[in-house]
Amino acid sequence: MPNACIAHVINHYANVRLITDSKISNFRRDGRRKNSSAVWRFTTAAFFIVTATVGISAFGEDKPAPTDSGSDLLCKKLELRIDEIAMRFDGVMGIAIVDLTDGRPALLRNAEHVFPAASSIKLPILLELYHQDEQARAGAKGKATLDDLYTVDPKDLVEDSRVMGGLSAGVTRVTNRDLAQFMVAVSDNTAANVLIDRIGKDNVNATLRGLGLTKTMLRRKMMDVTAAQRGDENVATPHEMVQLLEAIYKGKVLKADSTKQLIKQLSTLKPSYIPRDLPDGVQVANKPGELEGVRTDSGIVFSANRPFAISVMTAYASDERAAERAISDVAREAYHYFAMRGKTSEYGRILPTP
Secondary structure, three states: OOHHHHHHHHHHHHHHHHHHHHHHHHHHHOOOOOOOHHHHHHHHHHHHHHHHHHHHHHHHOOOOOOOOOHHHHHHHHHHHHHHHHHHHOOOEEEEEEEEOOOOOEEEEEOOOOOEEOHHHHHHHHHHHHHHHHHHHHOOOOOOOOOOOEEEOOHHHOOOOOOOHHHOOOOOOEEEHHHHHHHHHHOOOHHHHHHHHHHHOHHHHHHHHHHOOOOOOEOOOOOOOHHHHHOOOOOEEOHHHHHHHHHHHHOOOOOOHHHHHHHHHHHOOOOOOOOOOOOOOOOOEEEEEEEEOOEEEEEEEEOOOOOOEEEEEEEEOOOOHHHHHHHHHHHHHHHHHHHHHHOOEOOOOOEOOOO
16 A cells, blocks of 8 residues: 555544543543543554555555676676687787677776777778768768769789789789678779779778777778878777777668678678687677787677677787687677677566577
8 A cells, every 4th residue: 555545544543542531531521430441442543444444555556677787797798708718828918898789888898098009990981981982972072972983093002912922913803891891801902092093091080080080090001001000000998999880780870771781891701809719690790800910800799689799809829729719718708698688687587488
């Protein structure tokens, strides 16, 4: 029973007692013997009714569910397992994992530290191409589109251009969309450099700044050794990379159709570290990178009912194969966590399949 009803009961019996006391006091003036049995009966009745009412109220009212759920314990186990992986790795490692269902970070380790981005910097290049394509379609001048044509020029060729290096110079024509595909699928450096020329390095960085990402920077083209020796390294942080992926996933930069196209292109099957130990068929939209002593990979993993963004960046790696294995190990542990979260309640029950 609500508190207002309880107060009404108490008030009612208080009034009854006042009336009874008045009658008893009249008996006293007549010199008769004091009789308090009526008062006792009314008071006792009021006590038991109020007590019973409070008991009914306590059992009948809904109470909030406890907030310390089993998912917190599961997340702590994830942290312990990933910390063990990071400690075994002989170099340094930064990790950021964000739940794309609720936007909460599942794990951040050295996530604000700046690392060489290697070819993972091609992810913001890809985003800027799609961004300019939308601007051009809206009427903006001087913006690149996905359908713009490029004729292969031998002067543009650089190392690690497994597709562009095999095309007939001066004859073969490809679109910017094709260049983006080469850049994503085989990390073709010539394709990336041509796109940088076409969309503009400053525009890539401006889009990043517009998203509040201040540490991720495109400073030079691919394979520009002179610039790298000057210290003009392309850099990022794990946290900013997952923030970038979250912005893409949630449509904060592109319209729905462009977002869908970009994620599909980024999901092209390719040699990389995040999906290496994941079950077959799990979609992963990612861009790995490698340099001497450096391995990185950042992407969206579409685990059932619980997609997540992950970025693992390593440096000072004396054993680069070990760095690759460490990234794969982290991704595997993260996937197991989110796969379980995707099929359970907040308290750990595996939910019935509809």
